[in-house]
Every structure is written in structure tokens, then in C-alpha cells.
Amino acid sequence: MPANLSPEYKAAEAAFRRTREPQERLVALREMLRTIPKHKGTEHLQADIKARIKALAEQLEGGTHKAGGHGGPALFVRPEGAAQVALIGAPNVGKSSLHARLTASNAHVGPYPFTTQQPQAGMLSHEDVHFQLVDLPPVAPEHPLPWLANCLQTADAALLVVDLTEPACLDQLEAVQSALAQQRVTLVEQWPDERETPAPADTDDAFALQLPTLMLANKADGIADIEGELQVLRELDGLSLRMLAVSATTGLGLGEIGPWLFRHLDIVRVYTKVPGHAADKHRPFTLRRGQTVGDVARLVHADVARALRYARVWGHSGFDGQQVGTEHVVEDGDVVELHN
Template identity: 60%
Template sequence: MPTNVSPEYKKAEEAYRQAREPKDRLDCLKQMLSTIPKHKGTEHLQADIKSRIKDLTEELAGPKKGGKRSGPALAIRPEGAAQLALLGPPNSGKSALHLRLTGSRAQSGPGPFITQFPEPGMLPFEDVAFQLLDLPSMSPEHSPPWIASSLQSCDAALLVVDLADPACVENVQFILDTLEGKKVSLVADWPALESGADEGPGESDTLDDPFRIELPTLLVANKSDLLPDPEEVAVLEELLDVHYPTLRVSAETGQGLGELAPWLFKALGVVRVYTKAPGKDVERDRPFTVRQGDTVLDVARLVHKDIAEGFRFARMWGAAVFDGQQVGAEQPVSDGDVVELHSR
């Protein structure tokens, strides 16, 4: 049911979509609940917000005193330039791929359902890294009910498949349908790649579902050394009516693995910005990462909240400015820029 919403609610909803930390998401949910229009048309969403507030409050409080020890974390704090979820059917080689790419301790083996909880690992690329999150396999025989919670903070997904598996189509369709039922859509469009769709976000006073997640998805055809026919990918997409970008790889031989990190860097529109303190050298060892179209103020927020709130101006070195040019908060940044922040 469409309903007019206040600017305060829209601001809180947008902040929720951007929040990466549980505490920040909780604060946004409380603000959403306090500003949402209170009438019959929003009752379902109000209940959803209250339920999420309860869950996040319990998560942040930790295990109750004297209670049982909590199990492994189901939501992993994002690190690196982006957090990407590895999804796939059983025996697709997902965990073996994760191990090969990140050197993680993820268990892999010939049997199904080896991975039981989220397993993070870092995939390096030049002077940044991507966090790859190995998640449990999904099939009609087994699907973790909490999977959507682990995807909340992810920037994108890698859908790992074994095209030689006779049940591949059935299992992938199950994954897509199950995630849709949990308000998670695996989409083909990536932020920095050209899309055939000509759709902008637009301005609307209607109440959208703030809890729907759309994850840009790369179809990773694993075990490609055992299935040399590249047309198998097209057949899978035709049967499922999906058209994701595709990468053919082999966790066993290493085929195609070197292409993944550069592709992610480009498709996500990652922008590295280096900072320096006045009178000091540039800090080249650990750049801050934002996205194409982000600004100096977005970088300031990553450096420190107080610097962003007290921002006065910045000096900048890069291809779009002359060395040391003074710029304002809304100055766009490009990959390789150097920024010197000045605040009150």
C-alpha cells in the first residue's frame, strides 16, 4: 500500500542501506521506527522493523549471563575493499576455490555440506584486498535459515557452480528461489559495468521495502578443466533465464583464478585514495577504498567521524586537479588520488 513518508524516514532508510556495522544498523532501525507513518498500511513493515531491532539488540548484547556459549558468528564484519559472498550448490568446489584464492582455513572435501558457518578470507589485489565469505552450500536437502543475515553486509555474490553436475540447474534454481523468498535478489548488473537497463533510482514518496537486498552476481563456472565446452554456460543461463557475467575457473588447476580480482576491482568501481597529514609524507601502505562517484567527504568519513563532521577543506593531488589544489567536500575522487584533510 503506497504511503507518503517523511524526509526523516527516507534519510534513516538510506542510512540503514549504507550501514555496515550492527550498531549503526540498530540506530537506523530505531530512527526508522520513530519516523515511519503510523497507520494500517505500514503495520507489516513496523512489525518487521521491531523484529529486526530485537534481533540486533540481542546480537549486540551477546550471550546471556550464565547461558550457553554462543556459536560461530553468522554475520561477519566487512573488511577490505568489498565483501563478497560465495554461494553455490553442494560439491561445486566452492570451499576449494575459497581456499585456493585466500589461503583460508576453510574445510573442503569430496562430500557435501562441509562448510557449516561463514568462513572469511582475504583475496589480495595490488595494495588492497577483497573479503570472500564462504557460506554453506544450498540445496533442497539443506539450506541454512540464517543465510540472508550473512548477506546483509555483502557488496556482491559469486555464484559457484559445477556445470557437469546433473543437478546443477535444479540446485541453482533452488538457490535463486530460496533467496528471493528471503528478499535477496542475485542480479546481473554491477555498479561500474555498462547495463542495458536505463533505470535511475528516481525520487518517490512511496514506501519501498528497505530490507530487500540486491547483490550484483558473477557466475563462476568451476571445474572448467573437466568441462571444456564453453557453451554449457549459455545452456545453463538459457534454462534458468538468467544472464550473469561469467568466469570459467578451476580450483584444481588454477585456470582463470588470476582474472577474478582485477575483474572485481573494475566491476565494483573501486577507487583507492591515499591520505596525508599536513607536512607529512603520503601514507601509501594502506589506501582507503570508496566507489566511483564518491567524494572527499566520503573519504573523510572513513578516516574518522569527527574529521568528517568538522570538515573545512582538503588539499588534493591527482589527475583531475593540480598538485595541492584546495577542494571542498563534494569534490569527486579518482583512483590514485592523494587527499590531505583539514577540519575544525
């Protein structure tokens, strides 16, 4: 039976797709349930929405609900920083070692499979911007993670880690992709900086997730011809993902990850100032390219956004001190003075 979804439901679904903030996602889910046509053709979707509402509400309320209902990890990591980036990979590819090296975290690292049992968050710094890097348990057929898709819903991108020295790395990549596909998650090569318009949504599946992904070819320090090995991997793995050779042991390539994420996620840093004072250049507000002065005000405070009359801007998006309205698009490095 056709679903015949209403315009109100489609608007709620679009709001759900846009946001990564858990509380806003919960509001959108409840609106989806309220507006969905109630008939046999939507019964499965209604059940899916109800299950997601229950899990997300219990997590936000600090309840005891865990993955699979058996004391597993939380279903999401609350996003922080400029973007949330998930570390994904097969067992023993070195994800936890990379996470520890990149974030200076105290995550447990061991030379045996499934050392990581639950999501571990840490901050990866690039200049004055911080990315939240989430180390996830390994993805493998023998160790199913039924909660993984829920956890990934808040991610902006993924780093897919592969052990370049492992003869079975292609089989591992195929197993990871298959496990993700079963949970309606696809790793894609297109990043925000390459899109003139937002990527089209899969209208048949509100909860299908496409994550921009960079492949990290780990343990590359032991490879004599790194570029040659990467080329072979590109030709054989069937993925068109960009690749970066790295080593958690020697630090090879690790300094390139932060700049790469900053560039391809289209991050824009905006600094604020109050009239008569210098700008605070220590803690920028982070937005995405195309966002506006009004978005900056909302990040400062909802009350500031409601009362905002105009702003003055110094930087790339206007001449120094130019008076602009709320729809003025900001650029990286702009200083914004908000006037209520």
C-alpha cells in the same frame, strides 16, 4: 489498509538501504520503528523491524543469539576491506575449495555436502586492495538457512558458484534462486560501474535485497570446450549473469576475480599524506566512484572530518597540489593532504 508511510520513516528507510555497517543499520532500524505510523496497515512491518532490531542488537553486543535460536551461526559477518562479497551455491559445487584457494584460509574442505556449516570470512587480495570473501553454507531445499538474508544484508556483491561438470547444475541453480527468493534476495546482473544513478529501491519492501552477482563456473579444467559449455549454460539457465570459468584445483581463472571485482564495484583508492611528508602508499583508503574529500576525511576520523577546512590533491582529479574543498570528487590513485 494502506501504510501511508511518513517522510520521516522514508528517510530512515533510505538510510538503512544505503549503509552496510551493522551499527549504522541498527540506528536506522530504530529510527524506522520510531517514525513508522502505528496502525493495522503497518503491523506486519513493525513486527519485522522489531525482530531485526533484536537480532542485530544482540549480535553487536556479543550476545548468545544465534540463527534460529538453536546455536547456529551468527546472523552477520562484520564487513572489512574494500567490499564484502558472498560465496553462494548448491552443495558440492566447490565453494569452500575456491574460498581456501583465493584467501589462503584454513577453512575445512571435504568431498561431501554441507562441509561448511557457518559463514567463513577470508581476505582476497588484489594489488593493495582486500576484498572480504564470505563462504556461506550451501543453499538447498533440504538444508534451509532461515538466517541467510540477514547475513547477506551486509554484502556488497555475490559470487554464485556452479559445478560445470554436474548434469543437474541447472536444477541446482533453480533451487538456489528459489530459496533466495523466499527470503527476498535476488541475484542481479547490474553492477555499480554500469549505473549512472543508484539502482531504484523496491518501495514496497524495505528489506528486499538485490545483489550484483558474477557466476563462477567451477571445475572448468575438466571441460574440453569451455566457451561452448558456458554458452549452453547461458541459453538454458534463464539468468543473464556474467560468467567466469574457474577451477579451484588448477587455479584456472582465479587471478581474474580480484581485478573483475575491483573494476565492477567501482573501487577508488585514495592515499593520504601529512604536510611535509611523503604519502603512505601501502594502505589506501577505499571508497566508491563519486565519493569526495569529505568522505576520505570521515574514513580517517570523525574529528578530522568535523575540523576539515580544505585539502590538497595530487593525482587524476586535479593538478598536483591543487587546493580543493570537501565536495571535491576523488579518483583512483589520488593522494590527499587534509588540512584542519
